[in-house]
Amino acid sequence: MGLRLTNTLSGCKDEFVPSDPQHIKMYACGVTVYDKCHLGHAMQAILYDIFARYLRFKGYRVTYVRNFTDVDDKIILRASQLGISPLELSDQMIEASRKDMLSLKVRPADFEPRVSEYIPQIISYIQDLQAKGFAYAGQDGSVYFRVRLKEDYGKLSRQNISELRCGVRKDVEEGKEDPVDFALWKVEETPGATWDSPWGRGRPGWHIECSVMASEILGDSFDIHGGGRDLVFPHHENEIAQSEAKSGGTYARYWVHNGLLTVNRQKMSKSLHNFISIEDAVRDYGYELIRFNIYQYHYQSNIDFSAQGFFLGLSRLYSIYRTRQRVIDYITRNNLSRSETRHPEYLQAFCEAMDDDFNLPKAMVVIQSVLQSQNEIMDKKINQQNAEELLSMECLLQDVLPILEIGIRPPQEFFHEIHSRYLTLKSLTNDWVLEKVAQRVKCRTEKNFAMADEIRDELLAQGISLLDSREKTSWELSERALEELVAL
């Protein structure tokens, strides 16, 4: 079964047919590097990275492009405030962004072009548009795109040009023939962020960069173009207009748009003080919890981050790693060898979920079911058939979890990280806990259950929960402890 994708252009979930059956070309709008990246960027980067990984998993060759916008009003403003050049600022921010992505386990795109590296191509692109009559130099010297000449303008966002209220939020630039026109080249002199052009010194407009970089790297037509919902209009609409005006053909064939990130159901914004940087979030919650939370929602809807969601996620992650550890122990104890067979039913279920418009919540259900089945098997008495079943599930998980980049660390590393974070928070030590556990073990062997229970209660009051098995007593964090760890 093939992939189906919700295509903003058609408004439907369409069968995805790449123009080259072996090779998928994908472009996603990256960040404008005027500040540190926030969780919304993380979410977008994680999603498209997963799309690329999954398509590769399915056997496609994928070329994935994600740009950096390093020429922009906000960068110029910020840089002048900081007393550095715009490109210095964007260099720093790109470096920070790369670090952020690494910490989230997001793989770099195959191409990560920067606007400043494509100025000559942008200029000749605009010249071509000018030759075709779609671009004109306005009275102020800047170059604009003649929107009304593109008769299908508005097809992506379903906007009607005559209904647009121009200048509602921003003053209309002088020099345009028509208020709906948008800038391709802005004439101005900003140190460090301007280049010579046939129209004078200046810099590219807001939308031209993606059209140019996408076509330079992927060609005039490619398969998937993605970005946040908030880019549909005007950014993507304008990209289509420019690109198709220039090439005369179809630009991106499928447009996918992810929802935005909310914090406690409110859009994340600096003015609401709910702005979370990737750096802070990774430090406070860990990359897996951030990813887990994203996977609870379909990519098209807004994804909410809240203490409740993080708590739920951490409990589930905890549980995932408990099972991961249990499987490792089980395999070692029973001296089982690796399986080369991926459990066929679960593999199919996983692929069906992902093929259905990258339905991550559904895919996560499959993962949970696999883990549950593994536990079920390990609860039973071992036999040949059980063991094979378990191993094929394990084989599947080892192939599929890396796509999601979740549950693949050594479990002890995960537990150690969470536990030490908690112990530090509560000023407790690992030795203290172990001492208490040892005391209790002694009480239990002496059948002094009253004392044993007392120690257990004492630990529980500190957020430490005990697990007695036949061989040993181990400890982990209680629900309340997990809750405390993720309080926003």
Added chain:
RNA sequence: GGCGACAUGGCCAAGUGGUAAGGCGAGGGAUUGCAAAUCCCUUAUUCCCCGGUUCGAAUCCGGGUGUCGCCUCCA
């Protein structure tokens, strides 16, 4: 004013014509010294409201209500 999206059990959330996934919570059971962990069972005759199309609608159409996004900064 225009365009668009969404509304599903106590909470979160899948599900675009065939009779409501899953998680959390709650209740019961197996297991346990008792717990925890794990597993099993139960927990929405019903999908914001009102009409319509259909043999059949959470899903399609019309109207209403509510929430949100975008309308030239945005992932």
